[in-house]
Amino acid sequence: MLRSWVGERHHTTVSVMTDLQNASVTILGSTGSIGTQALDILERSGKGQALRWITCNTKWQLLAEQVEKFSPNGVAIREEQAWREFKDAMPRYTGRVLCGDDGICEAAADSENRVVLSAMVGFSGVLPTLAAIKAGHTIGLANKESLVSAGSILMPAVDTYGAKLLAVDSEHSAILQCVVGERRDDLEKVIITASGGPFRTYTHEQLQHVTAAQALKHPNWDMGAKITIDSATLMNKGFEVIEAFWLFGLRADQIDVVIHPQSIIHSMVQFVDGSVKAQMGVPTMLVPIQYALTYPRRTPLDIPRMDLASMGQLTFESPDTERFPCLALAYEVMRQGGTSGAAVNAANEIAVEAFLQGRLRFRDIPATIEHVLHHMEHVTHPSLADIVSIDAESRRIAHDFAHRHQL
């Protein structure tokens, strides 16, 4: 393995940004949970004016507010109707206003970008992330679905184009923080922590009746709706396992998951000498977002400090893949490879959407994914076109299944 820890093989440079001084940041998905927190960090550091592009899917009003506040060089809006409304509402905005996936990809690939934060939700992040990779950019990747669906496309492209991928999940940021200064060969395995979600202690019976409102109350993390449901099913943890597989070039048997309800240890790395390093702190996405922007340096961040003596204890247990089968499905994806990740991700997006709309039971989320994984055509060495096609077809099968099991 010649690849360094930030998913790039050809460069030995370790500095992404010496600090936020020279930030020329593009945020794909600036109206989402990660995007708004990234803007918060840039604002706190007084560098909000260094914003290059911000993009959104439909929330043009919030994007317009961000434009007023941060004056980015340009914006891109995915949905055409939202794009029209933004243009009508912001006649005096002098920056470029791009539209659609092409517009977002153009923003992602802009050669003036210093760091691209890829924080779109779901499969929609694949093409813009690939565009940023092909431009050789440094990318803070908050869109784990890109790697789950298209890791076999994205990671070779990272090599080819000399890009850098820095994960913005708290877990993968923890792993990265634990491996700086270490040799790749000295890593034995990673131990990804999981809060266990809001239903960690629920019985099979109780899990039958949980509602979207219950699932949206995550005990530790304040996140978007989709990822919060993914946390409740442990599909999010499964995706993180797959993300670690791609990002750090690990084997499936080098990735363990341990339930840690307090979410203080964000993940761990075990080395060949039996030594384990953990990254810890109060649960906040501000740390991993900022770390991706300042890696491998740090800048002061005014957040509460961890106080273990006050907490008293940290607890740990093994994950239960009987009650939470989505985690086991992630390991199946790593075994199968090919398009299985794209199929699972697409099925999950459809199932979660149906659950959030009250059309599907909680237990039928994993059932939908499993059905799609086992009934979908499998391509072992897929092209990007294969993945896009499997994504679409998986959604169709998932829709059918969800419809048949509709409440």
Add this chain to the structure above:
Amino acid sequence: MLRSWVGERHHTTVSVMTDLQNASVTILGSTGSIGTQALDILERSGKGQALRWITCNTKWQLLAEQVEKFSPNGVAIREEQAWREFKDAMPRYTGRVLCGDDGICEAAADSENRVVLSAMVGFSGVLPTLAAIKAGHTIGLANKESLVSAGSILMPAVDTYGAKLLAVDSEHSAILQCVVGERRDDLEKVIITASGGPFRTYTHEQLQHVTAAQALKHPNWDMGAKITIDSATLMNKGFEVIEAFWLFGLRADQIDVVIHPQSIIHSMVQFVDGSVKAQMGVPTMLVPIQYALTYPRRTPLDIPRMDLASMGQLTFESPDTERFPCLALAYEVMRQGGTSGAAVNAANEIAVEAFLQGRLRFRDIPATIEHVLHHMEHVTHPSLADIVSIDAESRRIAHDFAHRHQL
């Protein structure tokens, strides 16, 4: 602060030994707990033959066995009687057999040394450690008393002679493992963990009656007698605080102690962004000893791996300096500076010896140290001669005090 993490200012080299291949190791104190474990590591790695010097205080028989097994280039024995007996018993040994502090210092300074492991007990380690520093060597420092007594002499010498100091304590090794790849300016504070020792839950009343036999039963670590008593009084933790102060160039307010009875987290580093890194593992000195030999690389070590899910929980509490005043004395040493560390270390050595011999109560260990600290002459900017003189005088005062409070 231009100093790197291994206590050297002039070199930016990070590699001590690429592995154990080219080991030419000298072990000062090879018959002690750390020394024998270091030999175990060299034997496991098949590199026991690369031993340059081994030294002991009085245990010449064990040293003779080590000579038979590892064929070092030479030995040094501190006590003259033991040196005579070794020579009589080993007439066919062709290596050099040196005697006394001078002999040990000669071994420490040998220009052929690749790494010097300084694992003598107490103040006796100061001069040999200084000799190794003046030779510009890389030193694995297991003798924390050297820094407690003479940090103001040793650390400037490390700079002057371009030496490297790598701590072999599990706590300081943990800190070093957490800061590799990090910038010095990004460190906010260190959090040193303490098991709390065998009397962690004892009341004031119970502490009056504890015996040496009880104190020697440490819950987690199998160590030498002196350090085990130091662990029971928390004086050891106080020494580690002072050691961190010198080794990592910290202020006293940058060093916290948290009680963690399971000894799984060996210490932590908090950074300016609120992120905390911890080094963890099953309690064994093999990891920090080997890490000092292979830093910043690692080599495989066949020890049990940590299993948090099986353990279930890690607990934490604040240290109680009412019941364990030795920890507070350490902070007083950092405030006073000068010769206060030498006075406290000397008083502690005398008090522990008296306690081990059943001549002094457990509670009178801190009383002896406090008495010496408050009655000893204080030199603000001491020479080495001042420190040697304060050490001797402190021992005299401590003896008198211990005698007056004799059981």
